[in-house]
Amino acid sequence: SQQGEEDPQALSIQEGENATMNCSYKTSINNLQWYRQNSGRGLVHLILIRSNEREKHSGRLRVTLDTSKKSSSLLITASRAADTASYFCATLRVDSGYSTLTFGKGTMLLVSP
Amino acid sequence: NAGVMQNPRHLVRRRGQEARLRCSPMKGHSHVYWYRQLPEEGLKFMVYLQKENIIDESGMPKERFSAEFPKEGPSILRIQQVVRGDSAAYFCASSPDTGGYTFGSGTRLTVV
Numbered sequence: 636s637q638q639g640e641e642d643p644q645a646l647s648i649q650e651g652e653n654a655t656m657n658c659s660y661k662t663s664i665n666n667l668q669w670y671r672q673n674s675g676r677g678l679v680h681l682i683l684i685r686s687n688e689r690e691k692h693s694g695r696l697r698v699t700l701d702t703s704k705k706s707s708s709l710l711i712t713a714s715r716a717a718d719t720a721s722y723f724c725a726t727l728r729v730d731s732g733y734s735t736l737t738f739g740k741g742t743m744l745l746v747s748p
Numbered sequence: 749n750a751g752v753m754q755n756p757r758h759l760v761r762r763r764g765q766e767a768r769l770r771c772s773p774m775k776g777h778s779h780v781y782w783y784r785q786l787p788e789e790g791l792k793f794m795v796y797l798q799k800e801n802i803i804d805e806s807g808m809p810k811e812r813f814s815a816e817f818p819k820e821g822p823s824i825l826r827i828q829q830v831v832r833g834d835s836a837a838y839f840c841a842s843s844p845d846t847g848g849y850t851f852g853s854g855t856r857l858t859v860v
Contacts, residue, residue: 677853678791678839723790727847733803736781736841736849738790 641724645743654711656742658724659704665734667700669709670723672741678723681709714746750774752842753822754852761859767827767834769855773842780823781849782815785837797823830859 642657658667669681684691684700684707691698697710711718721741728735753772761767773780778799783791784807793807797817808815812830817823827834837856841849 675856678851680849680851725791733779733796734843734847735793735796735804737793738783740790 641722641739641742643742644740645745647745647747648714650714650716650746650748652714652746654714654718654744654746656709656722656724656744658707658709658739660707660724660726660737660739661705662726662728664702664726665729666727667698667707668725668727668736669696669698669707670725670738672721672723674720681722711744714744716746716748719744719746752777752840752850752852754838754840754855756855757853759855759857761830761857763831763859764829767830767857767859769825769827769838769840769857770822771825771840771842771852772822773840774844774850777842777844777850779843779845780817781841781843782823782825783839783841785839785854787836791839794825827857830857832859835859 640659666683666685668683670678671681672678682693682696682698684698695712700707721743723738723741725736725738755770780797782794784794785791795808795815796804800819812828814826835858837854839854841851843849
């Protein structure tokens, strides 16, 4: 079953604005990861937040995690046209001795110059 | 370290043919995962393999799809008698025992 669900499905903003994407999930997790995918390309790992962390920063990225609400958000500040891509959250769960990484459907971000 | 290598990058098959997708994990990684991405969708888990063993194939379609990760050589995802609905991007990821997935660039399968 689909674990992560991103919201919104699509987001269109102007360069310089901030972009916020949300992700909800259903089961307990070990960590949550955000990936980026340019059209027709592979996945790029952006940031990982562990289940015992609440917030993490990396450059212009800020990720929050609320395990009580089973939700996470990804904030991209001062967006650039080059940030245009699809963004996916993925939850990692360890069960029966091995890990499973489950992806949401993604948010398509369009940043206009 | 060349990362996770997938080939071919693009594969075109006619309906009814077989598709073989290859994935060479990162050096030192003994865990391989295959995911499928349909157009405009997220990645869906298909199968998790360790050397010579299938650990979890809960995401694999029951028919026509198979996967292996032999003692020597790459992991292979095999799709027999392909249909139009099999057109998708297939991604492989590998990880070491300590975790941490690294994804390949994917194979884009088009069935005509």
